[in-house]
Amino acid sequence: MTSTTGFDVAVVGGGVMGCTVALHLARGGMRVAVLERHGLCTHASGINAGTLSMQHPPHPRLVPYALGGRDLWRTSGDWLGTEVGFRERGGLVLAFTDEEAEALETHMAERKAAGSPIEVVSAGRAREIEPGLSKHPVLASYCGLDGFANSSLLGGAFRAALKGAGAEVRERALVTVIERAGDGFAVHADAVIGARRVVLATGVWSTQPLKWLGLAAPIGFVTNQMAVSERMDRVVSRMIGVVAGNLSLKQVDNGTVLIGGGWQGLGHPGTEGTAILRHNLIGNLRMARHAVPALGPARIARTWIGFRDDTPDRLPLVGPLPGAAGAFLIAGVRDGFTVGPFIGKVLADSILGREPEQPIFDPARLVVAAPS
Numbered sequence: 001m002t003s004t005t006g007f008d009v010a011v012v013g014g015g016v017m018g019c020t021v022a023l024h025l026a027r028g029g030m031r032v033a034v035l036e037r038h039g040l041c042t043h044a045s046g047i048n049a050g051t052l053s054m055q056h057p058p059h060p061r062l063v064p065y066a067l068g069g070r071d072l073w074r075t076s077g078d079w080l081g082t083e084v085g086f087r088e089r090g091g092l093v094l095a096f097t098d099e100e101a102e103a104l105e106t107h108m109a110e111r112k113a114a115g116s117p118i119e120v121v122s123a124g125r126a127r128e129i130e131p132g133l134s135k136h137p138v139l140a141s142y143c144g145l146d147g148f149a150n151s152s153l154l155g156g157a158f159r160a161a162l163k164g165a166g167a168e169v170r171e172r173a174l175v176t177v178i179e180r181a182g183d184g185f186a187v188h189a190d191a192v193i194g195a196r197r198v199v200l201a202t203g204v205w206s207t208q209p210l211k212w213l214g215l216a217a218p219i220g221f222v223t224n225q226m227a228v229s230e231r232m233d234r235v236v237s238r239m240i241g242v243v244a245g246n247l248s249l250k251q252v253d254n255g256t257v258l259i260g261g262g263w264q265g266l267g268h269p270g271t272e273g274t275a276i277l278r279h280n281l282i283g284n285l286r287m288a289r290h291a292v293p294a295l296g297p298a299r300i301a302r303t304w305i306g307f308r309d310d311t312p313d314r315l316p317l318v319g320p321l322p323g324a325a326g327a328f329l330i331a332g333v334r335d336g337f338t339v340g341p342f343i344g345k346v347l348a349d350s351i352l353g354r355e356p357e358q359p360i361f362d363p364a365r366l367v368v369a370a371p372s
């Protein structure tokens with residue numbers, strides 16, 4: 001196996017997190033290698049729903065990161081060199097019962113206090129904003145900044161930007177072990193990469209890389225199902241979600257409607273095998289039709305599944321790894337498409353010794369020594 005040394009940083013994992021960190025480190029003057037076992041942004045980062053919701057960050061502390069991420073996707077032509085289909089459509093989040101209405105008011109008040117420009121609106125006003133809505137909502141909230149971008153464009157965009165910034169991009173490079181070597185690391189993949197620092201950006205697959213460094217973290221995963229309809233005449237203009245979180249839908253420019261909301265399929269990141277759970281797909285589609293009746297006759301063109309990581313406190317793990325000098329983690333970012341470009345820059349700035357725009361999320365709160 002060949003050996004390539006002299007890197008300042010080896011970034012393991014080429015999703016939106018790894019690519020963003022690597023890009024900013026390379027532009028900050030570091031010699032960077034990105035090691036991705038498949039292609040850049042082919043897992044969660046390239047198959048997600050693309051929703052940029054300022055109403056649904058999983059924790060109010062993530063609101064400034066979501067606003068920052070949205071702004072970076074809006075301006076991706078400037079910093080990434082490629083437009084990624086950003087659209088600002090405005091989003092409605094619906095409550096169908098009085099209990100849900102109460103939950104909506106609390107959820108939105110917390111996120112509004114954290115900086116999201118959200119207004120709670122009556123059901124009648126919601127139908128004025130989106131005439132495609134059914135009569136079922138009893139209350140709603142609206143945020144004009146909500147929108148989406150096209151995650152399938154990320155791989156090509158980051159590949160070009162990383163190469164342009166002088167980073168070494170190694171795709172189809174499965175990392176099989178990381179060892180200490182001198183005052184840095186030897187990262188074993190298609191070659192042995194010697195680097196002073198290592199960034200783990202391995203998403204739901206972070207357990208094994210952490211173990212190589214003698215560490216463990218409670219990074220869980222969910223198996224999210226998605227569906228897309230055939231092309232239709234315009235049935236809905238706004239982004240539609242529900243306060244319970246189990247519906248997210250949008251009609252994109254080509255007329256297809258993307259429908260998700262965290263309904264679970266079968267699958268495990270270890271094997272990467274997945275299977276659609278039919279009753280969950282039907283539940284998701286019924287929910288979509290309950291919100292937007294014109295979806296009733298829509299035929300589904302395609303379904304797919306992706307793995308999404310999570311942490312017990314719903315906050316990411318972003319920063320230096322405890323007890324492993326020179327090693328960093330960026331994982332557990334639940335709405336990682338939205339916050340990814342911003343939080344990746346936050347980590348890169350802190351590695352470069354610059355003051356990040358927002359604080360990191362210290363992994364030490366959840367990362368422990370691996371049981372021997």
Ligand SMILES: Cc1cc2nc3c(=O)[nH]c(=O)nc-3n(C[C@H](O)[C@H](O)[C@H](O)COP(=O)(O)OP(=O)(O)OC[C@H]3O[C@@H](n4cnc5c(N)ncnc54)[C@H](O)[C@@H]3O)c2cc1C
Pocket residue numbers: 012013014015016017018035036037038039040041042043044045046047048049050051052173174175176201202203204205224225226260305306307308309330331332333334335336337338339340
């Ligand atoms: C179906 C679905 C819908 C979603 N919808 C939204 C949404 O609408 N809005 C939103 O904000 N977020 C959404 N998300 C979440 C978002 O996509 C993720 O939070 C984000 O993409 C995570 O990025 P990542 O770089 O951490 O992980 P990933 O994209 O999973 O990247 C990790 C990479 O590490 C690589 N890797 C792992 N182990 C190794 C190894 N040993 N060697 C080399 N490479 C390795 C993998 O191949 C992978 O490419 C969705 C997720 C899913 C699955």
